[in-house]
Amino acid sequence: MRRHRIAVIPGDGIGKEVVPAGVAILEALARRDGGIRFDFETFDWGSDYYKTHGLMMPEDGRAKLRAFDAIFFGAVGAPDVPDHVTLWGLRLAICQSFDQYANVRPARVLPGIVSPLRDAGAKHIDWIIVRENSEGEYAGQGGRSHVGFPEEVATEVAIFTRTGVTRIMRFAFELAQSRPRRRLTVVTKSNAQRYGLVMWDEIAAEVARDFPSVKWDKMLVDAMTMRMVLKPQSLDTIVATNLHADILSDLAAALVGSLGIAPTANMNPERKFPSMFEPIHGSAFDIMGKGIANPLGAFWSASLMLEHLGEKDAALLLMRAVERVTADPHLHTPDLGGHATTKDVTDAVLAAVNGHNE
Ligand code: IPM
Ligand code: MG
Numbered sequence: 001m002r003r004h005r006i007a008v009i010p011g012d013g014i015g016k017e018v019v020p021a022g023v024a025i026l027e028a029l030a031r032r033d034g035g036i037r038f039d040f041e042t043f044d045w046g047s048d049y050y051k052t053h054g055l056m057m058p059e060d061g062r063a064k065l066r067a068f069d070a071i072f073f074g075a076v077g078a079p080d081v082p083d084h085v086t087l088w089g090l091r092l093a094i095c096q097s098f099d100q101y102a103n104v105r106p107a108r109v110l111p112g113i114v115s116p117l118r119d120a121g122a123k124h125i126d127w128i129i130v131r132e133n134s135e136g137e138y139a140g141q142g143g144r145s146h147v148g149f150p151e152e153v154a155t156e157v158a159i160f161t162r163t164g165v166t167r168i169m170r171f172a173f174e175l176a177q178s179r180p181r182r183r184l185t186v187v188t189k190s191n192a193q194r195y196g197l198v199m200w201d202e203i204a205a206e207v208a209r210d211f212p213s214v215k216w217d218k219m220l221v222d223a224m225t226m227r228m229v230l231k232p233q234s235l236d237t238i239v240a241t242n243l244h245a246d247i248l249s250d251l252a253a254a255l256v257g258s259l260g261i262a263p264t265a266n267m268n269p270e271r272k273f274p275s276m277f278e279p280i281h282g283s284a285f286d287i288m289g290k291g292i293a294n295p296l297g298a299f300w301s302a303s304l305m306l307e308h309l310g311e312k313d314a315a316l317l318l319m320r321a322v323e324r325v326t327a328d329p330h331l332h333t334p335d336l337g338g339h340a341t342t343k344d345v346t347d348a349v350l351a352a353v354n355g356h357n358e
Contacts, residue, residue: 003037004309007068007274011046011090013283014293015074021346022072022298025321028353029306029314036311041068047078047086056089062097065274070305073278074298079285088140091278095133096140098273100266101164102171103131103245104304105280107252107262112327113336115255117229124233125256128179130172131245133266135164136196138242158241160196162203169207171269172239176214179237184216187224187240187248200241225251253280260294260335261326263301265308277305287334291341294333296322299349321352 006026010019023040030036043064045057056076058064065071071094076086094100107127109115115122139159146152169186176184186204190197201218208216219227221244227234228251240248253262262280279297287293299322306315325331325348332338333345 001037002035002311003039004070004311005039005041005068006305007065007071008040008042009045009071009090010042010074011076011283012048012078012086013075013285013288014281015046015076015283017288017291017293017342018279018295018298019072019074021295021342022302024346025299025318025349025353026072026302026306028350029318032317032353033311033314036314045090046076047081050081050085050089056086057093062094065094065098068274069309071274071276072302072305073276075279075281075283077283077285092138092140094276095266098268098276099134099270100268100273100275101132101134102168102265102267102269103133103242104175104265104267105129105131105245105249105252105262106300106304107249107256109256110261110326111323112329112332113257113261115257117232117255122232122255125252127232127235127252128175128237129245129249129252130168130175130237130239131249132164132168132240132242134242135159135161136242158193158196158243160199160241162199165200165203166207167269168239169204170210172237173207173211173214173216176216176237177211181236182214183236184214185224185235185238186216186218187221187238187244188218189221189244191220197241204239221248224248228252228255249280258294258335259297260333261296261300263297263304265301265304267308275305275308277301277308291343292334293342294335295342295346295349296326317353318349321349324352325349 010016050056076090109125137158141157142155144154188197190201253259259281264280266276303315303318331340331348333340
């Protein structure tokens, strides 16, 4: 029996709807496989916890998570708690203390889903965005002085270290090398940001020497948005800074049909710490409680988690089930222009998982 200990953190809003659906799918996959066992432990951390305890997670939260093989996460954010509190108190606290420096965001047009791009090339979008996830614009460096006075000053400092940039570049080149097209686009803004991002370009060129089979090019982030829209088929693997990739990954999610489908892996590639898997979408309070959240982003994230745990067959089986469901427009949730509910989609994926005999 292959046993995997999974920490489950549904968090806020629709995280509490899509994560339990994901757990049900994982349980079904384990039953079907017979050789997998998941030990789930659910943690009620998030904004409700904060309102009672004054913290997004308990002081010993990270110590508790340390022992797990992976973390399955929903979303954080509530209308009545400042976003920077929810984010830094839970999600970024986990990403940073577990050195999950590689954020991996696949974007692919799944069967049955219509991309808003009229360009036929959009059908062929199959990208992986690698987001630097530990430093850059999210390093947490900065401060405010003379608060409230006219002379108030605030700084927000982006940090780029040689170690940090080299390791994300290596990760991205390795990933690009493992994919059939062996293409990598390195995104910067090194015309305007002349220190950190010039170093980023230099390190990309250094690391590239170790990957002669990877065809790579550089793009400025503004021009990159146009290329994603106008020549989507020219891209494959993409690496960018924390903030640039944050923005590009929302664009990517829109281009492949919906933010509701997009998955993320926050990886500690050395496996010293657990990695964390979550849908890209947020807590979406506007649709919370309506039962219409798209659970596919959580399911795709669960598939990435299975891959990370070495369960390649189950990961593939789950993606096939997801694709079978997206192919049927009756099973599209409102974010995809349909009328299906979270439960309809979950039941259909469960049925596909159970009925899939290969
Ligand atoms: C994401 C999100 C987060 C981020 C938000 C919730 C702060 O947009 O995962 O892309 O910017 O990292
Ligand atoms: Mg984002």
